[in-house]
Amino acid sequence: MIAFKTPLALVTASALxxxxxxxxxxxxNNPDPNSNARRGxxxxxxxxxxxxxxxxxxxxxxxxxxxxxxxxAGGVGAAAGNRLDQQEAELRNQLGNNVxxxxxxxxxxxxxxxxxxxxxxxxxxxxxxxxxxxxIATSINNYPxxxxxxIGHTDGDGSAAYNxxxxxxxxxxxxxxxxGAGVTPSRIRVIGRGxxxxxxxxxxxxxxxxxxxVEIIITPNA
Numbered sequence: 001m002i003a004f005k006t007p008l009a010l011v012t013a014s015a016l017x018x019x020x021x022x023x024x025x026x027x028x029n030n031p032d033p034n035s036n037a038r039r040g041x042x043x044x045x046x047x048x049x050x051x052x053x054x055x056x057x058x059x060x061x062x063x064x065x066x067x068x069x070x071x072x073a074g075g076v077g078a079a080a081g082n083r084l085d086q087q088e089a090e091l092r093n094q095l096g097n098n099v100x101x102x103x104x105x106x107x108x109x110x111x112x113x114x115x116x117x118x119x120x121x122x123x124x125x126x127x128x129x130x131x132x133x134x135x136i137a138t139s140i141n142n143y144p145x146x147x148x149x150x151i152g153h154t155d156g157d158g159s160a161a162y163n164x165x166x167x168x169x170x171x172x173x174x175x176x177x178x179x180g181a182g183v184t185p186s187r188i189r190v191i192g193r194g195x196x197x198x199x200x201x202x203x204x205x206x207x208x209x210x211x212x213x214v215e216i217i218i219t220p221n222a
Contacts, residue, residue: 080220081105083143083145083220084103084105084106084107084108084218084220085103087108087139087142087143087218088101088103088108090139090142091108091110091135091136091139094135094139095110095132095135095136096132098112098113098116098129098132099111099112099129099132100112106219106220107217107218107219108217108218109215109216109217110136110215110216110217110218111213111214111215111216112129112132112133112174112213112214112215112216113209113210113212113213114152114153114154114170114212114213114214115209115212116128116129117129117130117170117173117174117214118170118173121166123166123169123170123172123173124173125173125174125177130177133174133177133178133181134177134181136178136216137177137178137181137182137183138181138182140178140183140187140218141181141182141183143218143220145220145221146187146218146219146220146221147187147188147189147218147219147221148178148183148187148188148189148216148217148218148219149188149189149191149215149216149217149219150171150172150174150175150178150188150189150190150191150214150215150216150217151171151191151192151193151214151215151216151217152166152167152168152169152170152171152174152191152192152193152214153167153193153194153195153197153198153199153211153212153213153214153215154166154167154194154195154211154212155195155198155202155207155208155209155211155212156195156198156202156208156211157202157208160194160195160196163194163195164192164193164194164195164196165192165194166192166194167192167193167194168190168191168192169192170192170214171190171191171192171214172190174214174216175188175190178216195211198211199211199213
């Protein structure tokens, strides 16, 4: 058991070292921007070690394969986490306060309030955030090894069927701007959730406003 732990610790440390090779500068909104790179390295190393340990004809070969798997997968996970941190930092610098950005270590979730994007009961884009969509499209093109889900959400007013259709049409309008700005259509998946995934109460005007949103979810490819 001691021999098994030592190489895994070494390759995990190597993966974390790789994560620090391209540091992202801290900001007030993100004081530790490289945390996702480190998380990706650790998760990748653990998964790689587990897969490697299941292969091989004897214990020494399985140990060697586990170490190799940890090193390779840890490096890949660190690189993906680092790219997410970099893309997040760039988008925060480029977009206004009306756009929310959450980096959960595996995806970037960019949230745009529908009240600014659309008039009531309309799927036609209006307002200044259209330029922000083009900025997001440029970022997506700068990080080509990702896929994008554009997801529309509504509040609870009206029928569920109507809200589902409206959310789908609004998500499609956003996707059309992204593809019009050069994002390859095959990278984008358009989804309407209607009122099914509320993030706040539909009993208050403020809660309804939060629920009316379009999310652009950017996920690094494996």
